[in-house]
Amino acid sequence: MRSVFTIIICVLLQTPTLNSDIYCDSENETCTRDISGEKFIFYDVNPPEGFNLRRDVYMRFAIMLAEAKRNGRKRNWHLVLPPWHNLYHWKNDKSDPIPWSSFFDTVLLKSYTSVVELHEVFSNIQELKIDRLYVLQNYPNAFENGDFTEKWKVADTCNNYERSFWGYKNISVKEEICINFQGKISQLWDVIALHPADKHVMFSHGEIPLHDTYGTKTYWDCRRSMVFNKQLIEKSEQYISKYLNCHTKLCSNYLSVHWRRQDFAQYRKNKVPSIAGTARQIDKAIKNFNSYIYKVYVATDAPFSVLRQLETELTYYGYTVFYYLPSDDDIETFKDGGLAIIDQIICSHAAYFIGTHESTFTYRIQEEREILGFYSTTTFNRFCPDKGQCEKPSKWTIVH
Incomplete structure (x- = not known):
């Protein structure tokens, strides 16, 4: 029997120079947008985290915003999609930021909630100043007294945080605040409320907040939009x-x-x-x-x-x-x-x-x-070790 051998070679490529095919030019009227009165949430993820975990972090933020809008709140807020940049497990794609449209149908992403690519934000501004950067960090003991309690507070001390801003050199921060955080992502609205006049807020370590409702219809509605x-x-x-x-x-x-x-x-x-x-x-x-x-x-x-x-x-x-x-x-x-x-x-x-x-x-x-x-x-099948116990995989089935 003849075998067909094809193998993915993880050769990461040199990302092409930024151009008008991917990134909006501020002089191009077809891609400019009026952002007066609009507010934006930015986030990033711990650098070692991979592509597929980052997709899940996006869903947490997207659902947080979509649910607020569904309840008649935060109508002028938008979620900024963090470009794919310098991922640890990529070998060559580490130069210019890569927009989400390179991988996903962004029209469908926008049909779920109000999301924008970072280059869209730059379509009519040359420099972005983040009003508040909230550096999220875990509590030292998540199960204090044996219980996992949702909570957050402004921290007295802050872990080291390297600002990379996805390779952009024209992004700066007015103030950095460190937050000990534990629990569901919707609590971030309370953090944002500390400074209600802010128009541009950013959260580092977006992987720390948890889903409000994992595996529910709300979760799957968002997941289906990620085409x-x-x-x-x-x-x-x-x-x-x-x-x-x-x-x-x-x-x-x-x-x-x-x-x-x-x-x-x-x-x-x-x-x-x-x-x-x-x-x-x-x-x-x-x-x-x-x-x-x-x-x-x-x-x-x-x-x-x-x-x-x-x-x-x-x-x-x-x-x-x-x-x-x-x-x-x-x-x-x-x-x-x-x-x-x-x-x-x-x-x-x-x-x-x-x-x-x-x-x-x-x-x-x-x-x-x-x-x-x-x-x-x-679908829900896994490889098991040659010897010893083999835990059955969890079954997160779709909810319509």
Whole structure:
């Protein structure tokens, strides 16, 4: 049986110089906006956090604003989408900031709540001064007296915070205030109320506030608005049609896996399987689900030598293995974040999916599959260690 080998090579590209195709020019009347009287919330995320966790942080802020507007409040507030810049796990896309439109359909994002790209804010101003930067930090003891209590207070001391402002040099801060914070994100409105006249407020460490309602209809309404842009969807569907011979949204002829290695294999050895164990689990899943499937699509961060070993094991069981190998044009066009999204889309359409426990990359695939309408039994599956206990994955099913 002939194997098809394609592999995502995490080669991060040099982001192109800022230009009018992506960023608005203040002299271009078609992209300017009147921002008088409008107010803006900015946020950033702890630098080591990855692309898929940042997507979840966005949802927390978007839902916070959408719910306030739904209740007739904060009508003149907007959420500024922080550009993708200098992510730790990206290797070359670390020069210019990348807008959200490079990865998502921003028209649909804006249909959910009032969000703007940072370059839109700069469409008619040359310098941005943040009125108040609130540096969020965790309480030293989250479970004081054994209870997790929602609270916040202005802190006496402040952790070191490096202001990067996504690579922009024309952003400054008038005042910085450190906040010990614990609890749901809607409490940030109380923080903002400390200075009600502010028009530009920013929160660092946006990952610290929690969802108000995780997994509810409100959550899924926001999640459904996070649609990938047309170019990424088309590229993924072309691959699925050409190599996996599927021409529908709900494919039935291939199994997909997200096989997280690298840091997981190094630091979580007791939670992930060996290469041989991975192949055995894939084979068992296919035989239990549909023994007529012989195609396996693998999304992974494993080095090529490790992938070849897994391919050898799966070939022994009679499977044809597929990976996505981006062309030079793909790398230039889609960048690191887009290449990962293509992997996720291809995994999302498979008849059956196996993910890596506690990986946000896996979580996002599971959400996509819930939106597509796959049975949950084909979605919430994980790789288990070769020996020992294997905790069942949580099932966060869609709510309509």
